[in-house]
Amino acid sequence: MEQNVFSIFLCILLPFLAAKLLLQSRSSKKFPPSPPSLPFIGHLHHLKKPLHRTFLNLSQRYGPIMSLRLGSRPVVIVSSLSAAEEQTPCLQLHDHPHLRRIGAIEIFSSHRLNIFSELRKDEINRLLWKLSRNAAGDFSTVEVRSLFVDLTFNVLMRMIAGKRYYGEDAPDVEEARQFREMIRELTKYASTSYPGDFLPILRWIDYQRYWKRLVRLGEKADKFLQCLVDESRTRKSSFGSTNSMIDHLLSLQESEPECYSDQMIKGLILTYASI
Known part of the structure; x- marks a missing residue:
């Protein structure tokens, strides 16, 4: 009985450990600052209505350029005019x-x-x-x-x-x-x-x-x-x-x-x- 419980516990724990390792490997790359995230859902738990106030509060803590992970989707939030102007060449590169x-x-x-x-x-x-x-x-x-x-x-x-x-x-x-x-x-x-x-x-x-x-x-x-x-x-x-x-x-x-x-x-x- 104890062995079965231990096996179930490992099955639940291993995906979280794998996600944690994946996040650590990604954190070695040079991403903009970001708030703490959770396994699988990333920063989705930070998003609350109204969204513009949420982004304002986050930008005041993490700067005008910050990175979020919405589930499996990495995104970059640019929340100031000067920062957006600095990113203009990148935006033009991917424009149509x-x-x-x-x-x-x-x-x-x-x-x-x-x-x-x-x-x-x-x-x-x-x-x-x-x-x-x-x-x-x-x-x-x-x-x-x-x-x-x-x-x-x-x-x-x-x-x-x-x-x-x-x-x-x-x-x-x-x-x-x-x-x-x-x-x-x-x-x-x-x-x-x-x-x-x-x-x-x-x-x-x-x-x-x-x-x-x-x-x-x-x-x-x-x-x-x-x-x-x-x-x-x-x-x-x-x-x-x-x-x-x-x-x-x-x-x-x-x-x-x-x-x-x-x-x-x-x-x-x-x-x-x-x-």
């Missing part, structure tokens, strides 16, 4: 200037935004008309937040794909429903943290079936966005460009196919539609 140029010049330049000024005016007029219609009989309560969400997404998607997906007058009801459901799911997963990102064992056992749901959502989003790109390509070849973001990127694809692949275009759509 091509993607930045696409966003700043090809999509959100002053010229491109001015082209869509009439589009924005039209969506605002639609909103005002809806408000005036609802209040035509008498005073009425209006939930403004949902109306502004509809306005924002309709402006974005008309700029991106030339389509409206929100409101009662969305042209394709089923496609609009699919788009709204996709954005709702993407927003849900983007605003939550997945424990498996920090503790790999949870990813291996697919904790709460998160990974399977995420893969299924990714496949659905990719299929939907590819349909938008293919539809724009077909319309562009048959009826000419509508000057939407997708049409503009497809025109650039003709001259630089290696830079403006369908995958790149879909990524940009998803990025700006989820803002």
